[in-house]
Amino acid sequence: MHYSCEINDSSTMNRVLVTIIINQMLSWSLAALLDPEGEMPVYMEVVGESEYVTGYSLWYPTGNVSHANKCEEILFNQAVTTARLRIDYLPNNTLVAAADYMRLIGRPVIYFVGLFFNVLCVCVLLRRELRRVATCNIMIALAVADCCILFNGFSYWVEYELLHPAMTASRGLCGLAVFTVYFAPEMSACMIMLMSVERLLRHINTPQHEVIFSTKKTRIYIVAILVFLLILNIIPILLFDIYFYECGQQICWNIFHDSTELLEIHNSKAAEEGNYYSVYRWVALVMYWIIPFVGLPIINVWLICAVWKDSVRNESQVQESTIPTSDSGLHRDWQVEEQKSVTRMLISVTVAYWIMTTGFNLTQADIIDVYRNTTDYERAKFSMIYTVFTLLFYMNHASNFFLYCLSARPYREEIKAMWVDIKECIYTKREMKGARRSHVLSRASSYGSITRLAGNQEV
Structure with missing residues (x-):
């Protein structure tokens, strides 16, 4: 039977439009019933064998799964730390795009600015008047360690944001990059602790400070810490296999971009008895976070109290034993200003270290796990969390020039003199x-x- 229908009036057109809209809504409802968790299509660019390329997020296996499916799951979740994650949100993927651009643009900007000011800090501290001071020797070592961290960051930026092989190009580059990302932050943390102890002893017992922290002995302390950290960090790199081919990709395993599950798969296939991450995670955590996180506040509070007591003692001595003159007033004001400057610097250092390194260390210790996600929303959320923690970590090592030099008047005066x-x-x-x-x-x-x-x- 043949039916012919002609739409001649506006009421008929409205009925047709309503029918189309209802049909579309029914199709969306059916899709929601089939997909109760609201998963969305995801694209992940993977360089490797075609069997490991993931097209949609609704592929998670249950029960006894194949090795290929397990690899897909691991690589897919690891993408939250790289530029490989692309989530097609409705109407846009604002959160993931923001995290991508923050890492893509923020990383090199922080690296260049930090390198410039750390090199400037070294130039200032190497001046003849300052390099004879114990504190300035420690600050030179601190600035060099920060330069190593920032320069090493370029390899991570090229590998995981520009998606070009930098760390995975060879075993040597992989070992150097992973070694530096552990060694240099630990060296930086140790220098901060050493400098805080040196300043504390200078205020508590000045004669003893001159003996223990002479320029020569301070340099010996720095070299001893350097050698200790070199041995501590280079042995795991040599003993454990962190450069391997797994799941269709060449892997340079590091906790900042790779899941522990990927390392477990490789160790089980290679019959490795030891696990690099399980052995080394707490060593790095203790050296870079736990000791400074607990020690810096105690030392700095103690130092602030010592500075305050010295200020009160000096002010009372001036009032009792000297006749007020314009010169004595200027000298007392200068001392008060210097003590306030040191106090501001110590508070800024402690607060900055707490804020900028805590999230990074929680990720390193696997306390905050960014790799085991089940929904696209979680992947987007942890991608942003990881981005913020990583940028704060590098900002901590890029801002030491401002915290140690610009917050104290003697360093500002020395910069002006150098200029x-x-x-x-x-x-x-x-x-x-x-x-x-x-x-x-x-x-x-x-x-x-x-x-x-x-x-x-x-x-």
């Missing part, structure tokens, strides 16, 4: 160049101009 010396050096070189040129011109004029000499020759 004046640089300008004087440039000005002196220009004057010497101008004087040399004028001397050459004067000698040339004494012989006459070239035209005049040519005229004399013709004659």
Whole structure:
């Protein structure tokens, strides 16, 4: 039977539109019933064998699963720490896109700014007046360690944000990158602790400080800590296999971008008796987080109390034993300002270390697990959490110039003095160049101009 229908009026058109809308709503409802968790399509760019490429998030296996499916799950969850995760939200993927751009742009900006100011800090502290001071020697070692952290960050940026092989290019580059990301932060934390102890002893017992923290002994302490951390961090790199091919990819295993499950799969297949992460996670956590997290507040509070007591003692001595003069008042004001400057610096260092390293260390210790997610929302959320923790970690090591130099007046004055010396050096070189040129011109004029000499020759 043939039916013909002609839509001639507006009421018929409205009925057709309503029917289309109802059908579309019914299809969406049916899809929701089939997908109660509200999963959304996900794209993950994977370089490797085609059998490991994941197309949708609703593939999670249950019970006894195959090795390929397990690899898919692991690689898919690991994507929250790289630029490989792409979640098609409705109407957009704002959260994941923001995390991607924050890492892609924020990382190199922090690296360049941090390297510049840490190198400037080293230049200031290497001046003749400062490099003879114990505190400044420790600060030089701290700035060098921070430079190593920031420079090493470029390899992680290229590997996991630009998706080009940097760490996975060779076993040597992998070992160097993983070694540095553990060694340099531990060196930085130890230098902060050593500097806090040195300042505390200087206020508690100045004569004893001059004996224990002389310039020569301070340098010996720095070298001893350096050698200890080198041995502590290089042995696990040599003993355990962290560079391997698994799940269709070349892996340079590190806790900051790789799941522990991936390492367990490799160890089980390779019959490895030891586990790099289970052995080393607490060593790195204790050296970089637990000891500074507990020790810095205690030392700094003790130091602030010692500075305050010295200030009260000095003020009472000045009031009792000296006649008030303009010079004594200026000297007392200068001492108070110096003590306030040190106090501000200590508080800023402690608060910055707490805020900027806690999240990173919680991730490193697997207390906050960003790799075991079951929904796309969790992946997006942990991608942003991981991004914030990582950027704060690098900002901590990029901001030490401001915390240790700009927050204390002596360092600001030394920076100004260095800038004046640089300008004087440039000005002196220009004057010497101008004087040399004028001397050459004067000698040339004494012989006459070239035209005049040519005229004399013709004659």
